[in-house]
Amino acid sequence: xxxxxxxxxxxxxxxxxxxxxxxxxxxxxxxxxxxxxxxxxxxxxxxxxxxxxxxxxxxxxxxxxxxxxxxxx
Numbered sequence: 001x002x003x004x005x006x007x008x009x010x011x012x013x014x015x016x017x018x019x020x021x022x023x024x025x026x027x028x029x030x031x032x033x034x035x036x037x038x039x040x041x042x043x044x045x046x047x048x049x050x051x052x053x054x055x056x057x058x059x060x061x062x063x064x065x066x067x068x069x070x071x072x073x
Contacts, residue, residue: 007036015043017051017061 013028014037020027032040048060055064 007033011036011040011043014040015047017047017065019065 010028010032014026014032016026018026029037029040048062051060052058052063059067
């Protein structure tokens with residue numbers, strides 16, 4: 001595995017919807033280069049738009065997680 005492959009995996013992990021239970025950023029975020037963080041941000045925007053497009057109510061995974069924590073749906 002090359003450094004480029006490692007960075008690509010970290011970008012995917014950081015852009016995903018998973019967040020630590022106590023909040024904060026993905027642990028992968030801290031291991032990314034500044035360029036990798038920018039790429040992860042851009043990818044996360046695309047992923048949230050796809051999630052919202054697939055949801056009948058137009059909600060991204062982030063919105064759904066927040067509503068669950070608030071006890072709403």
